Amino acid sequence: MINEEYKAMLGGKSVIRELSEYATARGKQIGYENVFDFSLGNPSVPAPQAFTATMEDLYAHGDPIAIHGYSPSLGIPEFKEAVAANLNRRFGMDYTADHIFPTTGAAGALAHAFRAVTEPGDEIVTFAPYFPEYGPYTAGAGLKLTVVPADTTAWQIDFDAFERALNPKVTAVLINTPNNPSGAVYSEATLRRLAEVLEAKQREFGHDIFLISDEPYREIVFDGGTQPYPSAYYGNTLSCYSWSKSLSLPGERIGYVAVNPRAHDAGILVPMMGQISRGTGHNCPPSSIQLGVARVIDQTSDLSVYETNMNLLYDALVRLGFEVVRPGGTFYIFPKALEADATAFCLKAKEYDLILVPSESFGVPGYFRMAYCIDTEKVERAIPALERFVAEEYG
Numbered sequence: 001m002i003n004e005e006y007k008a009m010l011g012g013k014s015v016i017r018e019l020s021e022y023a024t025a026r027g028k029q030i031g032y033e034n035v036f037d038f039s040l041g042n043p044s045v046p047a048p049q050a051f052t053a054t055m056e057d058l059y060a061h062g063d064p065i066a067i068h069g070y071s072p073s074l075g076i077p078e079f080k081e082a083v084a085a086n087l088n089r090r091f092g093m094d095y096t097a098d099h100i101f102p103t104t105g106a107a108g109a110l111a112h113a114f115r116a117v118t119e120p121g122d123e124i125v126t127f128a129p130y131f132p133e134y135g136p137y138t139a140g141a142g143l144k145l146t147v148v149p150a151d152t153t154a155w156q157i158d159f160d161a162f163e164r165a166l167n168p169k170v171t172a173v174l175i176n177t178p179n180n181p182s183g184a185v186y187s188e189a190t191l192r193r194l195a196e197v198l199e200a201k202q203r204e205f206g207h208d209i210f211l212i213s214d215e216p217y218r219e220i221v222f223d224g225g226t227q228p229y230p231s232a233y234y235g236n237t238l239s240c241y242s243w244s245k246s247l248s249l250p251g252e253r254i255g256y257v258a259v260n261p262r263a264h265d266a267g268i269l270v271p272m273m274g275q276i277s278r279g280t281g282h283n284c285p286p287s288s289i290q291l292g293v294a295r296v297i298d299q300t301s302d303l304s305v306y307e308t309n310m311n312l313l314y315d316a317l318v319r320l321g322f323e324v325v326r327p328g329g330t331f332y333i334f335p336k337a338l339e340a341d342a343t344a345f346c347l348k349a350k351e352y353d354l355i356l357v358p359s360e361s362f363g364v365p366g367y368f369r370m371a372y373c374i375d376t377e378k379v380e381r382a383i384p385a386l387e388r389f390v391a392e393e394y395g
């Protein structure tokens with residue numbers, strides 16, 4: 001006997017991964033430079049030189065026992081202290097090292113956050129459009145995922161719909177800002193109102209509702225803006241972060257959960273995450289990467305290319321008549337498709353070697369996502385292909 005649940009999941013693979021595999025295969029036929037692959041959110045800029053230099057130095061001069069040895073089960077103190085100090089300075093928080101739990105990327109952070117503050121069978125609420133992996137992430141923790149319909153005007157929160165989704169079984173709310181796929185940056189007003197609703201519902205239901213805030217794109221914000229820090233508005237918040245995007249390190253699998261010191265049971269949530277790791281077989285991320293990131297904590301990759309690409313695409317899409325909200329951050333844009341069936345739209349685009357992701361798996365029909373973490377030169381060459389596609393198919 002093999003596990004039926006995981007076997008069934010083989011039939012429902014990630015649409016994004018499948019499109020990315022198609023793009024790679026097509027690239028072998030016609031040259032990858034000729035495939036306008038907007039499928040995958042894999043950073044296109046290198047990690048900063050300071051990170052490489054730090055790792056070289058660690059490997060050349062560090063103590064091999066410390067670099068390659070087991071991390072303490074709750075993380076390396078130097079890493080935890082660096083994260084706490086960084087968040088306190090930037091967002092006026094008062095974390096100590098004890099509030100920080102290192103994880104394998106944001107995915108690992110979310111896995112620990114869900115399990116720490118919910119029980120299997122609870123409901124967790126998120127907002128469309130949302131990262132499709134939230135399906136398996138929450139199912140794996142035994143949670144029922146309830147999706148609040150999108151605010152398609154600005155990709156903020158439809159608060160009437162949100163309040164309707166809340167009931168006593170809801171023990172956690174999952175947000176992602178800056179948002180994949182919409183590129184929206186939740187405003188201070190949105191975060192304040194979210195906190196007010198959650199405070200009121202906690203009182204009404206007589207139990208905690210934790211806010212789990214997924215923030216891998218925290219530093220990718222355009223027009224010189226910054227992302228207001230969700231945890232600063234609501235005490236019961238677990239912030240889930242990763243350096244997959246800001247330092248271009250997705251393959252290194254490094255991130256953390258930061259437990260708001262004002263959260264209920266804040267003092268034991270990180271130790272509990274250590275216990276969760278024992279059951280899931282997850283251990284802390286590699287010691288070398290914890291040490292490396294701790295030493296470049298104030299750096300990012302050169303993220304400016306994403307803003308350049310966004311402006312090129314946004315202007316072209318508007319010129320071509322697409323309905324599209326200008327992204328405030330990330331490296332995604334989420335226009336409305338030119339026909340109701342977004343999958344049909346994206347299939348037609350494939351004929352022009354434009355690899356676009358239809359929106360159904362993000363919980364909103366009729367849109368498509370473009371991941372523009374690609375070279376600017378390729379974005380520029382994609383625009384005539386987009387023009388031809390629109391003119392020939394929808395002109």
Ligand code: PLP
Binds near residue numbers: 106107243
């Ligand atoms: N959450 C969101 C919204 C993402 O877009 C991603 C990755 O693309 C993740 C979580 C997973 O991040 P990581 O690769 O750091 O685990």
